[in-house]
Amino acid sequence: MNFRNTLKINEKGHLEIGGADCVELAKQFGTPLYVYDEAHIRNMMRVYRETIEEEYAGRGLVLYASKAFSCEAMYAIAKSEGIGADVVSGGELYTAMQAGFPARDIYMHGNNKLPQEISYALDCGVGTIVVDAYSEADLIEAEAQRRGVIQNVLLRINPGVEAHTHAYVQTATPDSKFGFSIQDGAAEQITRYVLARKHLRLMGYHCHIGSQIFEKQSFVLAVEKCLKFMAEMRQKLNFETEELNMGGGFGVWYTDADAKIPAEGYRDYLSALIAAVKKGCADYNLRLPRILIEPGRSIVAEAGVTLYTVGAIREIPGLRKYVAIDGGMFENPRFCLYRSKYTALLANRAAEPCTERVSLAGKCCESGDLIGDDFNLPAANTGDIVAVLTTGAYNYSMASNYNRNFIPPAVLVKDGKAEYIVKPQTYEDLVRNDVLPARLK
Numbered sequence: 026m027n028f029r030n031t032l033k034i035n036e037k038g039h040l041e042i043g044g045a046d047c048v049e050l051a052k053q054f055g056t057p058l059y060v061y062d063e064a065h066i067r068n069m070m071r072v073y074r075e076t077i078e079e080e081y082a083g084r085g086l087v088l089y090a091s092k093a094f095s096c097e098a099m100y101a102i103a104k105s106e107g108i109g110a111d112v113v114s115g116g117e118l119y120t121a122m123q124a125g126f127p128a129r130d131i132y133m134h135g136n137n138k139l140p141q142e143i144s145y146a147l148d149c150g151v152g153t154i155v156v157d158a159y160s161e162a163d164l165i166e167a168e169a170q171r172r173g174v175i176q177n178v179l180l181r182i183n184p185g186v187e188a189h190t191h192a193y194v195q196t197a198t199p200d201s202k203f204g205f206s207i208q209d210g211a212a213e214q215i216t217r218y219v220l221a222r223k224h225l226r227l228m229g230y231h232c233h234i235g236s237q238i239f240e241k242q243s244f245v246l247a248v249e250k251c252l253k254f255m256a257e258m259r260q261k262l263n264f265e266t267e268e269l270n271m272g273g274g275f276g277v278w279y280t281d282a283d284a285k286i287p288a289e290g291y292r293d294y295l296s297a298l299i300a301a302v303k304k305g306c307a308d309y310n311l312r313l314p315r316i317l318i319e320p321g322r323s324i325v326a327e328a329g330v331t332l333y334t335v336g337a338i339r340e341i342p343g344l345r346k347y348v349a350i351d352g353g354m355f356e357n358p359r360f361c362l363y364r365s366k367y368t369a370l371l372a373n374r375a376a377e378p379c380t381e382r383v384s385l386a387g388k389c390c391e392s393g394d395l396i397g398d399d400f401n402l403p404a405a406n407t408g409d410i411v412a413v414l415t416t417g418a419y420n421y422s423m424a425s426n427y428n429r430n431f432i433p434p435a436v437l438v439k440d441g442k443a444e445y446i447v448k449p450q451t452y453e454d455l456v457r458n459d460v461l462p463a464r465l466k
Contacts, residue, residue, distance in 0.1 A: 353387015
């Protein structure tokens with residue numbers, strides 16, 4: 026079974042990622058362990074960047090949507106590949122700055138940015154802030170005035186496109202906590218409001234219709250609605266859009282129920298989006314805006330594998346078989362949140378045929394603590410190494426210390442060599458912020 030050229034089953038029958046044997050990685054670093062393939066990450070970044078360079082004369086910028094996986098190494102890779110980043114919190118911004126990422130190429134998102142986050146963003150010199158509320162516009166205006174600067178902003182607008190994906194990750198439906206609706210006039214009202222602010226420079230609009238989307242037509246439809254709105258704003262307000270950020274959301278493979286898109290296949294999504302922008306601008310006689318896109322999941326999801334060690338095994342005749350691992354909802358809550366599906370295999374017996382359908386159970390004291398309930402595996406034994414694929418996005422990002430378990434470390438693999446990019450936690454880390462009042466001692 027070959028998944029891609031950097032993820033395969035080697036001659037020992039072991040799963041291999043980036044030239045490194047997953048069984049050896051488990052021995053060296055322990056489990057649970059997040060493993061990231063640097064070559065795959067870089068290749069995906071280049072696919073997006075080169076498509077804009079070739080098909081849009083380089084008049085655009087790829088932004089790595091770092092909420093998918095944020096650590097200093099990821100920002101360093103993005104910087105070296107010549108792309109920007111988007112951040113959604115002060116913590117992500119701080120991480121990017123610690124990595125030496127250029128602030129001018131950072132776009133800050135979020136539907137409820139805190140005053141201290143906005144202040145910090147201006148202190149750092151963040152290139153653009155995406156406004157998602159009137160209160161944010163006022164806060165940014167006040168902070169910019171205090172510093173005597175003019176801050177570039179985009180407005181997050183909602184085109185009302187319902188992409189075919191999980192309801193929890195649709196972000197442009199009429200009932201959404203994100204964005205100003207085009208349909209009900211809210212987008213026009215906030216445009217008027219921001220244009221009247223002296224210390225805000227409105228560059229254009231941001232739109233993101235959701236995540237894990239496979240159909241190109243959803244992106245094309247969103248572009249068409251945004252361009253129609255841009256034409257209306259030029260006619261009504263004499264405002265010419267300079268930047269159009271169409272977000273991300275491109276789907277990735279988790280199981281065979283999903284399309285398996287090769288890296289080069291993602292060019293098609295961006296090509297369709299670019300073609301729609303060109304056509305719409307020609308139809309409305311608009312100046313071509315600078316295009317921005319924000320892929321996150323599609324850059325890191327399939328680059329990531331999580332390794333576990335099998336512990337207890339419990340079979341309930343006629344019902345199901347539980348294979349317990351040393352991870353769980355504390356390091357991957359996505360099944361609990363979305364019933365997300367994954368593909369798993371035994372990394373140390375990856376070439377063996379699957380003979381059982383099992384549930385992978387976590388170690389938390391919760392009945393619902395599962396990584397999934399429908400995995401086809403060989404008959405597992407205590408001590409086997411389980412690999413769950415496509416865990417590079419929103420796994421480490423959502424991890425917690427629930428039950429005072431450790432958030433697993435992460436390693437980056439390149440040419441068969443692995444290095445920590447997130448160190449292991451210790452028991453001391455778990456109690457570092459605890460305070461024991463004197464009266465309780």
